Amino acid sequence: MGTELQAPVRTYRVRTYGCQMNVHDSERLSGLLEAAGYSAAAEGDDADVVVLNTCAVRENADNRLYGNLGHLRPVKDARPGMQIAVGGCLAQKDRGEIVRRAPWVDVVFGTHNVGSLPALLERARHNDEAQVEIAEALEVFPSTLPAKRDSAYAGWVSISVGCNNTCTFCIVPALRGKEKDRRPGDILAEVQALVDQGVLEVTLLGQNVNSYGSDFGDRGAFADLLRATGRIEGLERVRFTSPHPAMFTDDVIAAMAETPAVCHQLHMPLQSGSDDVLKRMRRAYRQERYLGIIDRVRAAMPDAAITTDIIVGFPGETEADFQQTLDVVRAARFSSAFTFQYSKRPGTPAAEMEGQLPKEVVQERYLRLTALQDEISWDENRRLVGRKVELLVAAGEGSKDAARGRLSGRGRDGRLVHFTHAQGVRAGDVVETVVTEAAPHHLIADGPLLSHRRTRAGDASEAGTRPTTPGVSLGMPRVGVPAPLPVVTGC
Ligand code: SF4
Numbered sequence: 001m002g003t004e005l006q007a008p009v010r011t012y013r014v015r016t017y018g019c020q021m022n023v024h025d026s027e028r029l030s031g032l033l034e035a036a037g038y039s040a041a042a043e044g045d046d047a048d049v050v051v052l053n054t055c056a057v058r059e060n061a062d063n064r065l066y067g068n069l070g071h072l073r074p075v076k077d078a079r080p081g082m083q084i085a086v087g088g089c090l091a092q093k094d095r096g097e098i099v100r101r102a103p104w105v106d107v108v109f110g111t112h113n114v115g116s117l118p119a120l121l122e123r124a125r126h127n128d129e130a131q132v133e134i135a136e137a138l139e140v141f142p143s144t145l146p147a148k149r150d151s152a153y154a155g156w157v158s159i160s161v162g163c164n165n166t167c168t169f170c171i172v173p174a175l176r177g178k179e180k181d182r183r184p185g186d187i188l189a190e191v192q193a194l195v196d197q198g199v200l201e202v203t204l205l206g207q208n209v210n211s212y213g214s215d216f217g218d219r220g221a222f223a224d225l226l227r228a229t230g231r232i233e234g235l236e237r238v239r240f241t242s243p244h245p246a247m248f249t250d251d252v253i254a255a256m257a258e259t260p261a262v263c264h265q266l267h268m269p270l271q272s273g274s275d276d277v278l279k280r281m282r283r284a285y286r287q288e289r290y291l292g293i294i295d296r297v298r299a300a301m302p303d304a305a306i307t308t309d310i311i312v313g314f315p316g317e318t319e320a321d322f323q324q325t326l327d328v329v330r331a332a333r334f335s336s337a338f339t340f341q342y343s344k345r346p347g348t349p350a351a352e353m354e355g356q357l358p359k360e361v362v363q364e365r366y367l368r369l370t371a372l373q374d375e376i377s378w379d380e381n382r383r384l385v386g387r388k389v390e391l392l393v394a395a396g397e398g399s400k401d402a403a404r405g406r407l408s409g410r411g412r413d414g415r416l417v418h419f420t421h422a423q424g425v426r427a428g429d430v431v432e433t434v435v436t437e438a439a440p441h442h443l444i445a446d447g448p449l450l451s452h453r454r455t456r457a458g459d460a461s462e463a464g465t466r467p468t469t470p471g472v473s474l475g476m477p478r479v480g481v482p483a484p485l486p487v488v489t490g491c
Pocket of ligand 1: 163164165166167170171172173207208244
């Protein structure tokens with residue numbers, strides 16, 4: 001029997017830009033490539049395949065992509081057989097333009113055909129020709145694809161893709177399409193599979209989780225899903241993102257308050273505190289409704305931590321509009337806020353609007369807003385000094401505190417806590433301790449631990465293993481086996 005030479009295993013690296021949806025899609029891309037026989041490149045090593053999973057939300061998204069592709073060109077020139085693939089929202093938007101501007105790119109795939117990556121890589125290699133394949137609508141639910149998870153103790157579980165809203169600053173609906181909801185049974189089965197592998201926390205993911213169920217005509221579906229997920233034995237923490245104030249209903253507040261596993265943490269994008277600006281953003285709620293939801297959440301869960309997203313400098317925003325945003329921030333007492341300076345996104349209605357503000361005006365308002373929010377965040381954190389907290393120990397968060405012999409973890413309210421006395425504590429374990437100090441964006445717990453629970457997630461973290469979700473077999477091609485040529489559209 002001759003010994004056939006085994007082709008060396010090709011390695012890959014996925015670089016992720018943008019939101020949690022992309023972070024989770026990248027777990028699917030890693031899972032797909034590993035199912036097709038690739039292995040992850042070691043830290044610092046060049047990879048045979050580099051996948052850029054792009055974001056299109058910010059103005060400089062394009063510059064960043066073409067800048068990165070420019071850096072990769074000499075690496076590829078020096079490494080025959082290396083392949084570069086570009087996916088995600090910017091690929092869905094720019095399509096063949098990417099290969100025209102960067103002809104050393106081998107594959108361009110979109111947000112609706114993530115599953116095509118392995119086949120396209122093989123075809124590009126077999127035909128020695130760049131492959132651009134963009135689907136106009138979702139081919140398969142990304143959650144049916146294999147996934148290699150980043151974390152041993154926490155997992156993303158998408159409940160829907162796409163969005164039915166039309167916020168005037170947002171390009172997502174154009175690139176990710178109309179909302180498609182997964183069946184509750186599929187979602188619960190995926191959560192169960194993660195819990196069976198030791199995962200303690202899941203985050204239910206959707207562009208707008210509150211409209212979950214609109215696809216199959218069940219307005220109460222999201223609250224029911226929260227309760228059902230929380231009943232899964234062994235699951236300790238349930239989070240979700242992103243809700244939408246226009247569709248946020250009281251049954252969700254009740255489900256959060258009455259389901260012990262659901263964390264009392266809510267990230268609810270405000271975007272602006274001015275009713276006029278909200279109207280031009282086409283956000284179907286106003287200041288009063290937004291603050292009403294905050295009040296009802298706090299009444300049901302006084303310990304809830306509420307965070308938000310705010311855009312400063314939307315076209316036509318006056319100083320009076322901005323003052324209303326500051327008023328809502330003072331009233332809402334967010335534990336933290338992601339604040340963005342408005343940037344034009346070509347292809348969105350807002351980009352064509354009158355009243356685009358000068359950069360220095362936007363910058364100056366941004367600084368006032370972040371100063372106010374930092375003050376509030378710090379004040380809210382100071383209230384927790386002396387409070388007992390339960391932490392899910394995190395990997396890789398708070399590296400600088402490692403120098404002080406501290407580890408870091410997340411409280412049930414999502415706050416980041418750096419704690420000492422961590423001997424024998426692993427990422428994925430659960431500890432209880434007391435907050436001794438507050439900072440604007442984190443808490444410190446320097447006292448002795450009250451308890452330390454070693455978990456299966458901690459064992460997995462220590463062993464370096466990660467949960468996988470096999471996905472349903474889509475007849476994925478193996479490395480070196482060229483797939484049949486489909487009809488390519490739109491190139
Ligand atoms: S809700 Fe608005 S901002 Fe969010 S993804 Fe949909 S269109 Fe974009």
